[in-house]
Amino acid sequence: MKRTYRKSIIRTVRQSLSRFMAIFAIVALGVGFLAGLLSATPDMRYSADKVFDETELFDLRIVGTLGLSDDDVAAVRAIEGVQDIMPVYSVDALVNTPGGDTLVTRIQSVPLDQIEQKEPTGYINRMEVVEGRLPVKDDECVVGQNAGLYSSGVSVGDTLTISEENEGVEDTFTRTELKVVGVVKTSTYFSVERESASVGNGTLDLVVYTGEQNFALDVWTDLYVTVEGAKAYDSLLDEYADYVDVTAQKIEDISEERSEIRYQQVKDEAQRALADARKEYEDKKEEAEQKLSDAEQQLADGREELEQAESELNSAKEQIASGEAELQANKDALPGTLTSQLQQFNEGQAQLIEAKAQYEAGQKEIETQEQALADAKTQLTQAKQLVQTLQPVLTQAENTIPVLEQRIPTLQQSADSAQALADQLDASATKSEQAAQQAHETSALPQLQETLNQAQAAIDSARGDATEEEWAEENPVMAAPLIAARDQAKAAVDAEQARLNGLDQAAQQARLQANAAQQQADAAKTLVTETQATIDATKQSVAETQAQLDEANRQIAENEPKIAEGEKQLTAAKQKLADAQKQITEAEKQLAQGETSLSLAPDLAKLQLDLAQEKLDNSKEQVAEGETQLEDARKEFEEGEAEYNEKKQDAEQQLADAEQQLADAQKQIDELEVPQWYVLTRDQNVSFASFKANVQKVEAVAGVFPVFFFLVAALVALTTMTRMVEEERLQIGTMKALGYSKAAIMAKYIAYAMTATIAGCAVGLAIGLNLFPAVIWNAYSTMYALPKIYCLFNIKYSAIASGAAILCTLFATVNACWGTLMEVPAALMLPKAPKAGKRILLERIRPVWKRMKFTHKVTARNLFRYKKRFFMTVIGIAGCTSLLVSGFGLHDSISDVVYKQYGNIFRYDAMVSVKHQEDAESSELKQVLNGTMVKDYMLVHQEQSSNDFDGETLETYLFVPQESAQLSRFVNLHERKSGDAVNFSQDGIIITEKMSERANVSVGDVITLTNKDDKQGSFRVDGIVENYIENYVYMSAETYESQFGTAPEFTGVLIQAEDTSTEGRDALSQALLDLDGVSSVSFVDDFKQTFNSMLEKIDVIVVVLIISAGVLAFVVLYNLTNINITERTKEIATIKVLGFYDGEVSAYVYRESVVLSIIGTVVGLILGIFLHVFIIQSVEVDAVMFGRTIKALSFVFSAALTLFFSFLVNLVMHRKLTHISMVESMKAPE
């Protein structure tokens, strides 16, 4: 290509950027959509298969009905094509979580010694740690993460306990407590659709992996096998299945032989076990009988013992009575004894005192005697002394008497003289006294005194109030004689007084002298008397003394021998006293002792009594106890007796049962079937199969969406290139004239279109290949615990999408150029004859046409004039609208599932599963069901039924109400479209809509159904009802029984709760789960929540659809308007010159795109319905029918959004329109 020519192309691109962008964008959109959606499937397959390969997911799984022995393992391992093999124990059991839940759990063994190895062998279905770590110790385990999708509530650190409720826990597990150390991802369980389980409600809640050591089983339950070379295949494709099937067949081939061996083994073992059991039974029977007879003996012994005890007790009672009496007697006697003892003691004491007194008396006697002896001696001595003393005295006194007798006459004389003097003096004194008396009687003193008083009175009256001195001074004349007279009187008084006093004193003196003389005379007289007395006395005393002396002398002579005798006696008495002293000391000691003992005696006695009392009380108590014991013993004995009887009965029953069991076991052994191996592939794994089915659905949808984009892309390219060629008509003519070949000229346009297309492809692939698989993957992550998706650069689909896009634009470009290039240069140099206006059909309808404004007529003609644009725009807009409709519709449909199924069709709040029909009819359950929490309930039978319809297996539930009449209260059976109620008949069945579609069955047809016991029955379809989740076949109990031959077992209870709040539900659930027979309670609200979370992810798809639809609409409308404007620049300029206002100009131009948008929208709405139905049917799974209707609001939204996009484009284009210069109108036509 020439340089200038290339330049010209680049310039063209630059000048017509919006045109270039239109092609680019629509190609990017189309290619992105197509390549993205197409490669979603392979990407999903690749991503899943990569994980399956990485985790060594099994290719085959062998399950033996009687387990698989190590020999079996070896046999399988020996098969050619088997790469690796992992035998496992896999047991479904109820497991208690710390949170109090009981989960239906699959406990599966993993080879602990291999899992941490770098290159492990015999470790298939490898686990990927999500949290925590892999188990190392025996008591550790990990839980599968898929549980996270339906929240098991188990987390790392919890301890899981294998419930006691499980049958044969000890035979299956060596350990019942497992510590969760990690959460793992596995490729065996990753779907929200759960595997079925053999315990509980039959649906798996949790998968636990733990060491093989924790299992007590002697054979493996499953063998997981990987097939050599299978990894090379994409496991979601048929090639893989075919490849693996070869090895599966080989395993099948040996299975019969192995099963036979196993059969024999099991049978022998069982027979042996039975023999052992029988032996054990016999032993046990014997033992039991022995035990029974022992017990009987024991009872007899017991009775005897009891009687003996009773008699012993009675004697004890008697003893107590006597003891009590004795004690009472002792008590009564106690004060007497004490008194007598005291008396004795007192007597002893008295004796002692007496003895002491005697002793003291004796001593005193001795002392007296001694004194007496001493006195006697003293007397003797005194007497002797006296004798000696008295002799001289006597002599002297005899001498004195004569002296004294001589002195008396003298003394008498002096006494007489003294008396004479005294008499004289007395007479003189009497005389003086008389004189004095006389003086007094004669004295003038009273007269004198009177004179004085008168004088004084005169003075006092004269002086008045003044003192004598004052008066004297004031009145000397009068005073002086008065005072002198007074003083004279006074002197006379005083003198008289003095004379009298002198006479008195003399009288007194004389008396005193007389008295003294008298005294002397008395004294002298006394002396005479005394002396005479003394003489008499002395004479007396001489006589006495003489007598005494005589007496003394006689005594001395008499007493001297007596003293000697007394001394002798005294010595003997002293000896006696010493002995008595000794005796007393002894007695005293005894007495002290006696006293002590006497003082203790009462306490002691009391103590003894108390002790005795206590003893007695104890005895009494013992007796009472003994009595109670006896009573107890008797009761016990009676109980024992009763128990014995019961036990005996039980034992007999048990023995009978055991016998029956043995018989049964024998029967079982006899009936034992040859085991079978099931060689399962990944397709039988729920997660894998569900994922595979869904991936195929994506593929089905992927092809539809991009059709719009490609159609539109082709039309966009065509219109754009046509316009471009038209614009450059003159240039083409010039080039041709210059000698460029057609190919060279066309090359420019092709290059232009290709540049846009290839750029669009690149961008489209870059976005689409990454976006769409990821969005779809994300939507599916509501159902699967998926690893991340690997968005591959899928060459095949990229090439398909890009190739298609390139072909489209290439064709469009060539088509656009062809006509022009065929013209001769000369013609090209002339402006192209304007395309003739054409009459349109509408004009024939004169009344309408006439009334149309000319601007409208222009629009109408334009619409039909440019057919390519018309189709481009209508298809584009219709595509946009239908994408929106299907997007919103998808949302509606899925939300319908929940609201219609659980709001409109199923009118119960919860379903309770019980273990047996008896549990459903138990009084405990009835009590709850009839209680305040439950509004209404109904018993039903539900069982899964797998049926083939035209080679397709369809899982359905047989739904049999106990009372057919009640059904309508719990399930609203009606036809979907008409809403007419479908009546439940007694001999026909009602099936659900999805089932009728899948099985291609209509009302009146007769179908064959198989029940869980593999019995078959034929049923006439009476009605087809609306239903969204699962497939149901409703039939009456009578119909069921008549066709299958067995009566249905009503183990389900549908409940309408009174309180549907969370609290109310919890309370009801708790009340129900507390009952023994109830195995599960499931609430409708829980399903609703699961679905709602799914809906959120679906909304991502809706958003992607809206954005894509928006881009589509934008590209189409922008392109259309752009072409319209550029092509009609001159026309627009002209009408501007003609004086059209801006609004009128815009309306003139936009009317076209608005009308096209509306047409496109209407078409799109209709198309959307079909697209929606197509998508829904493609993505639906067997178990779920999505809603078939789109809500009116979704149509409104879709249309509004489309028109909004249209408005947006017009808004953008308005600027361009106003910028068209009127000068354009003057230019020559191109």
Added chain:
Amino acid sequence: MSKHFVEFKDVCKYYQMGENRITAADHISFVIEKGEFCVIVGPSGAGKTTVLNMLGGMDSCDEGHIFLDGQEVSAYNQKQLTSYRRYDVGFVFQFYNLVQNLTALENVELANEISKDPLPAEQTLRLVGLEHRMDNFPAQLSGGEQQRVSIARALAKNPKILLCDEPTGALDYNTGKQVLKLLQDTCRKTGRTVIVITHNSALTAMADRVIHIRSGQVAGMEINEHPIPVERIEW
């Protein structure tokens, strides 16, 4: 206020071309009286079209005043200018500028529709001698016929002035003459002011008034007391 029907008073128009300011109209002043057939003549690039644009209300002047029938057009805003074009001006383009999608009649009616006091479309078409081609689309008409439709469209609006931009530029000699005759007759018969812009000075003879434009200035203006019928003009 101008006592003339059309008056340009010291009208200037500048265009900014990069760094250069080009003076497209340099103090242009002229008057045209009502009912005159006026020819504005000048060589290419002299500023004829600028004058036409300003007079036709498609462009505004930068300086000076433009009056039409007592109204100052130069003082109008965009909206008023549109109204001015809509009601006061009839425009005849060199390349007819008919809407291809409308018939001859409809093209006329298109203009009619927006006017205040339009002439009946059929009547105007009859006036231009196209009564027999009324239902034809422009592509089915010859150039002269198309130009006549264009004139009919301009007339139908019943405008105050008829502005014709090189009306014969795309036509052959005879057809051109016929079109000019039509314009002249229109002027004479209806008394409508017709302004023809052309580079062909031969046409000056048929005008009542000739304004010469050269280099953005009015080079001269003359009143032709005795305009010659177009048939007698040769070029």
